[in-house]
Amino acid sequence: MGVRAFVPRSLKTSKPQTNLLHLVSRTKHAFGPTSRSRAHTPKWVPPKERIKWWNITPGDKVRMITGKDEFKKKDRIEVAEVDREKNWLYLKDGPQHKIAVANPMHEPDIPRFNLSPMPVHYSNVQLYIGDFEFPPLEGETEPRILPVYATRVQRTTPTYIKGLGRYVFTRYAAATSPALPPKYDEDGDRVRIEIPWPESKPRERADPGPHDTTAEEALKITWVPPAPTLNPGLHKPDEPTPENKYLETAGADPSQPMEHFVARELSSYWSRASRTKRWQQREPYRLVRLERAIRKEVKQSEAYADGRTYKEIKLEATWKFDRAEEERWKRKRVLRLMRTPKGKKIARKMRRHMLKKLKKMDKLNQIVLKPAKNQYIPPGMNVIDEVPYASAQSEQVLRKSRGKGSGTGKGKMRN
Known part of the structure; x- marks a missing residue:
């Protein structure tokens, strides 16, 4: 089975990068069949133009550098989802487009439009690093606290951590806006600004409902295993196995606990262990x-x-x-x-084909030919002087055609 079989239909996700399936090439039909409608069809991005290692993950905060002014003025917009196959981001408080809602009964409670987040291209945002202190402006005494965004990001070599199930690497800000003054360590090397990853939020669990089992009920001991004498390795050779013994006494003693030798009955016939054993x-x-x-x-x-x-x-x-x-x-x-x-259906079909062939062979064997000029008759073929016609009308038509042909020929010869 190829890698394409494991690629989901939509790579839009709110999780960090765990694989490189978004680089698998898929046809343009993955976005839906071609139609003449005016519905928007997203542009297909070739795999070579897709971003391999994403420095932006859901939970990060960014700002837009293109688009409407109302969104360009916003700071620290959180990323809700990403689509790595199309290089798109979906922002929580970013641009949205309206979707008309069908309301044939004109009910006042139903809104006219629903708002859906509009995708933003990866290159149209800048990653938020943090708030930094800048010197005061002329005529001011207090320093300024401004949000700083990365205009260029560097990273370390990604490493796959099997325990986490994803790739791990560190990202640094190579250039910022507004520009931060460079910092150097004791050896004179420039200190890069590390961009921390967003904290993973714990999964919110709903309160147990009336049909859910509480933790206290699940921890209760409701079944005690049978005595060690029923262990398969502790019975005498001349006695029946514990499994057969249980089956013999199961109907007679309803108070006996449930059978625990059910591995053979519950195991799958096509499992790897069963196939290996066979x-x-x-x-x-x-x-x-x-x-x-x-x-x-x-x-x-x-x-x-x-x-x-x-x-x-x-x-x-x-x-x-x-x-x-x-x-x-x-x-x-x-x-x-x-x-x-299905096999019986195939057999019936084969029988019908065979009967057709036999009928065809019977017709060929029973065919009768009339001798004519320049004609080769195979050996064993039936030959008669006159061909029986189905109706008198056909005989009359044949007779007229013969008389007309012969008369015309004689007239030409006489002339």
Whole structure:
């Protein structure tokens, strides 16, 4: 199964980046079938133009640098969701578009429009770093506290942490607006400004309802396992197994606790463990048949004296045995299919086709030809002098055509 099978239909999410599935190439039909309606169809972004490592995650705060002035003046707008396949962000207090609501009965309680968040491109926002202190302006004495945004972001090499189930890396502000004065450490190296990741909010759990089981009820002990004497490894060889013993006494003693030897009944027939167990049971029989096929091939080689080595004989015998096993399993599957309703339908269809072929062959065998000029009659074909026609009308038409042709020909000859 390819990687495309695991790609969800929509990559719009409110979670941090956990994989790189947004880089998988998908056709343009993933956005819906082509139609002549005037509905907005988002532009398909090629995988090479998609952002591989996102420095903005849901929960971050940004500001818009393009768009309407009312949104450009807003500071610290929180990111609600991101769409990594289209390089889009959805802001909580960002631009919205109106969606008309159908109200055929003209009810006053139903609003005319619903507001839906409008996507903003990744390049049209700047990431919020924090509030920093700046020197006062001319004529002022108090310092200014201004929000600072990153105009260019750098990051470390991403590392996948299996325990967290996502990629982890550190992001730094390479350039800011307004510009911050550079800072240096004791060695004279410039100190980069680290941008902290947003804190993950705990999941809000709803209060238990009337149909929910409380924690106190779930922790109560309502069943006690049977005594150790029922353990499968502690019974005598001449006694029946505890499982059979339970099945024999289950109807007679209703007060006996529930059976705990139900692994075989509840386990899936097609699970990996069940299939492995059946394969282990079949394998000894397969090896015995394979050895028998190799001995038979050795005897044939000695009888014909073909001069093959034992290794060549073994390889050829194994190849023949595998082909025979494959054919045997195919026949088994066909027989199993023919017992199903679908197989019975296929058998009826094959029977109809066979009857049609038989009827066609009967018609060919019963066909009768009339000898004519420049005609080859196959051996065994029935030949008669006159062809019986279905009606008198057809005979009359044929007679007229013969008389007309013969008369015209004679007239030409006489002339």
